[in-house]
Amino acid sequence: MITNIGYGSLIITFVLSLYGIVAAIYGERKNLYRFVESARVAMLLTFPMLTLVALSIITLLVTQHYEVQYVYNTTSQSMPIYLKITALWGGQSGSLVFWAWLMSAFASAVSIRKWSRDRDLLPWVIVVSLVTLAFFLSMIIFFENPFQRFWASPGSREIVAMFQPAGTQLLIPNDGRGLNPLLRHPGMVIHPPMLYLGFVSFVIPFAFGIAALITGRKDDRWIRLTRRWTLVAWMFLSIGLILGSRWAYDVLGWGGYWAWDPxxxxxxxxxxxxxxxxxxxxxxxxxxxxxxxxxILVILTYSLVIFGTFLTRSGVLSSVHAFAQSAIGPMFFIFIGITFIISLALLIKRWGDLKSEGVMHSLLSRESLFLLNNLLFIGILVVVFWGTVFPLISELLTGQKVTVAAPFYQRSTAPLFAGLLLLMGIAPLSAWGHSTWKTLGKAMWKPGLLSLIVLLGMIISGVHSIGALLGFWLASFAFFITIHEFWRGTKARHKRSGENYLTAFFRLAARNRRRYGGYLIHLSVVLMAIGIIGIEGYQTETQAKLKAGESIQLSGYTVTFKSLAEFDTNDGRNVARAVLDVSKNGKNLGQLYPRRDYFYDSQQPMTIPGVRSTIEDDLYIVLVNWEQISSGSATFKVFHNPLINWLWIGGILLIFGSFVAAWPDQERSLQLERKLASQNSSVVPVSSSD
Amino acid sequence: MGFKKLSLNLVIKFTNILFVPFMLFALIGVSQVYAQSGNPPTADQINAIAKQLYCPVCENTPLDVCPTQACAQWRDVIRDKLVAGWNEEQIKEYFVNQYGDRVLAEPPKRGLNWLVYVLPPIFFLGGLVLVYKNIKNARKLESTITSAPIVEDDPFLKEFEDVLRKMEENGKNG
Structure with a gap:
């Protein structure tokens, strides 16, 4: 019953999407606006319909319908209810449904905005959004149906099918296989939704961009309309990446946060x-x-969003041959190819219309520095893209599998990231249109001096690595400049209005959220950079086999093995948990409990490190092995991760800064609207709350 | 009591006769092997090499942190090779011969693999040339026009920048 409701809703949504695409194109071509309006309603309806689909899957997961293959593969009786719900995105077909569901939410949200001023864009925004949605729905319906059930034929052969094959009976297993233990982590509960939200919300700026290309609009209306979408998409993607790093740090037990994994x-x-x-x-x-x-950037971003989903969903990463055998891999590949080529063709067609309205005046203008910033970001992209796809190309052309791992990425991207830090310092001080070394120097000398004092302090305190010194100097340079910008603004406001400094500071940020939200994000990047330099440059590790009472030392810490216990839990785990005393310079710091959980249902282990976190560093201990019965000993790997917590603190500030930047500037927007209205101007408000 | 003591002595004697030569032989054998490479390798010495080698059957996982049983065995192989007196390069070469280039963190610089190293810099240099051309044009123009900073189109920011400028001109800012 529930499977039929879910599957039926899926089919209806697919038909609705196809109808929406056809109606929007027909309405636009024939100038029949009621068809476009009808397409808009179709797009609006995709969300409630896909909500029904998602709810059907969640109901099946929670009520333990193990006859459904997806439920069997991703849940088990011992799993807590919240994990059963989040199993919606724990497997292939469920995560595609989840992707489509979020996409429909964004498409519906777009459809209910006021379209009176942008009617020409609407049909094409609908077409792009619904084509993307319809593609995902077709993948689900034809290749990855989450509602397929197990059927037993008379010869006890197991068949997986949506509808009952003749002469078979429903096969209901007693229990499921359970979710991959690595995914049973609070970070994993939120991480995929954030990432997917980021992915799908980037579809909206793309849809507007393509609509602007098709309609031939030369203005930047599409950019102003989607500015907030872009910022929200970026924020979700950032949260997804930060949570993913934290998850890797907490669960994978290798002492790091980012492995440059494909x-x-x-x-x-x-x-x-x-x-x-x-x-x-x-x-x-x-x-x-x-x-x-x-x-080009918005087209690239959209293609990379689909490419990212393709990489993780097609099996291509394990082997190009797995990709060829995968049902959805080639389809994704074709879809990316077609959408990319069509987008580029449209861009080429409008190439002449999209000529710049001005020229760059100065090397030191903000636009020049932004251009360099873009070059560095694209440089990093090329490194990451090429490093990710080269093993596939190599396997395809030569049959030889190769690995492109962290050392390649670290070496290639480090100078580019350093360049970005430098630009993050200089660019906010340069003016649009024209700047000179003199004006820049005047604005920069105080923060520059402070950063040099920091550099000197570092050298005196014994930091000798050139890379670390350069990194810390760049980070402090960008930090002081950003703080100085806040200070300048607050002081100006204080002098002008007589507000106290604190009020002036908050009102300053509230009056221009985009600028100061951006600066907060810059500050967060500085903090994250400090954490990254700390762990990348100064991480130390040691491994030893200890008997009870024996110790190992690392970076001033002494870790003493006390005991190890192995026991079963009610939720189907076998836990091996060690107790370790930690002290530093003779001072007792308490105990840590690294453990290894073995999940009986999925027969997979999970390593959970014991971590002692401070602002200064993390002591991170992994239980590698133990021989309790034979020798009463256990092997531990101990990592000392300096400054790593600044990465997480920076991450939180980044999310806060994104909120500030994306929050609508209502007060100012209203003032501007009034001002503009009084001037009888038809100019679009700069900070519209679109 | 006396009988018990006697029998215990006999057992010890018998044990000594039987096992001590064996133990000595074993110890001599082991020490001969260690003699080739000094002390037995520590876990850190093994990990230092394992860190540079990637699990041949998993995706992108260095051997030192790979939790699978297979990787534990490969770490044992590294230990055995170190005990046998092999150096880091020889061990890496052994793994490459056994499992192919994919055990290395980066593809060896030969043939098609050169593309990994060459393509990103070429792209970046191409981008740099484009930016340079743009900026060069800008500099040419700069000498022909007397451009002032672009005025902010946002009234609030314009006012704000004006106040800042005035403050700076009056030398009060700081």
Whole structure:
């Protein structure tokens, strides 16, 4: 019953999407607006319909319908209810449904905005959104149906099918296989939704961009309309990436946060182009430059969003041969190819219309520096993209599998990231249109001096690594400049209005959320950079086999093995948990409990480190092995991760900064609207709350 | 009591006769092997090499942190090779011969693999040339026009920048 409701709703949504595409094109071509309106309603309806689909799956998961293959593969009786719900995105077909569901939510949200001023764009926004949605729905319906059930034929042969094959009976297993233990982590509960939200919300700026290309609009209206979408998409993607890093740090037990794994790279790539786009659109808004480049960036971002989903869902990463055998892999590949080629063809067609309205005046102008910023982001993208796909190309052409791992990425991207830190310091001080070394130097000398004092302090305190010194100097340079910008603004406001400094500071940020939200994000990047330099440059580790009472030392810490217990839990785990005393310079710091959980249902182990976190460093201990019966000993791997917590603190600030930047500037927007109305101007408000 | 003591002594004697030569032989054998490479390798020495090798059957996982049984065995192989006196390069070469180039963190620089290293810099240089051309044009123009900073189109920001400028001109800012 529930499977039929879910599957039926899926089919109806697919038909609705197809209808919406056809009605929107027909209405636009024939100038029959009622068809476009009808398509808009169809797009609006996709959300409630897909909500029904998602709810059907969740109901099946929670009520333990193990006759449904998806439920069997992703849940088991011992799993808590919240994990059963989140199993919606724990497997292939469920996560595609989840993707489509979020996409429909965004498409519906777009459809209910006021379209009176942008009627020409509407049909094409509908077409792009629904084509994307219909593609995902077709993948689900034809290749990855989450409602398929097990059937037993008379010869006890197991068949998986949506509808009952003749002469078979429903096969109901007693229990499921359970979710991959690595996914049973609170971070994993929120991480995929955030990532997917980021992915799907980037579809909206793309849809508007393509609509602007098709309709031939030369202005930057599409950018202004989607500015907030882009920022929200970027924020979700950032949260997804940060949570993913935290999850890796907490669960994978290898002492790091980012492995440059292809799946991680898949999420990083659209973030890179998205970040470049967020900066680059400002040039178009302020100066009318780089219209073509912005189109390229939004097309790239969309393609990378689909490519990211393709990489993680097609099986191509394990082997190009697995990809060829995968049902959805080739389809994704074709879809990416077709949408990319059509988008580029449209761009080429409008190439002449998208000429810049001005020219760059100065090397040190903000637009020039933003252009360099874009070059660096794209540089990193090329490294990451090429490193990710090269093993596939190599296997395809030579049959030889190769690995492109962290050392390659670290070496290739470190100078580019350093360049970005430098630009993050200089660019906010440069003016649009024209800046000189003199004006820049005047604005920069105080923060520059402070950063040099920090550098000197570092050298005196014994930091000798050139890379670390350069990194810390760049981070402190960007930090002081950003703080100085806040200070300048607060002081100006204080002098002008007589407000006290605190009020002036908050009102300053509230009056221009985009600018100061952006600065907060810059600050967060500085904090994250400090954490990254700390762990990348100064991580130390040691491993030893200890008997009870024996100790190992690392970076001033002494870790003493006390005991180890092995026991079963009610939720189907076998836990091996060690107790370790931790002290530093003779001072007792308490105990840590690294453990290894073995999940009986999925027969997979999970390593959970014991971590002692401070602002200064993390002591991170992994239980590698134990021989309790034979020798009463256990092997531990101990990592000392300096400054790593700044990465997480920066992550939280980044999310806060994104909120500030994306929050509508209502008060100012209203003031501007009034001002503009009084001037009888038809100019679009700069900070419209679209 | 006396009988018990006697029998215990006999057992010890018998044990000594039987096992001590064996133990000595074993110890000599082991020490001969260690003699080739000094002390037995520590876990850290093994990990230092394992860190540079990637699990041949998993995706992108270095051997030092790979939790699977197979990887534990490969770490044992590294230990055995170190005990046998092999150096880091020889062990890496052994793994490459056994499992192919994919055990290395980066593809060896030969043939098609050169593309990994060459393509990103080429792209980046191409981008740099484009940016340079743009900026060069800008500099040419800069000498022909007397451009002032672009005025903010946002009234609030314009006012704000004006106040800042005035403050800076009056030398009060700081």
């Amino acid at each position: 799946v991680e790279n898949a999420a990083l790539m659209p973030w890179l182009t998205g970040t470049a786009f967020l900066h680059s659109v400002m040039i178009q808004e302020k100066r009318g430059l780089f219209k073509r480049w912005n189109m």
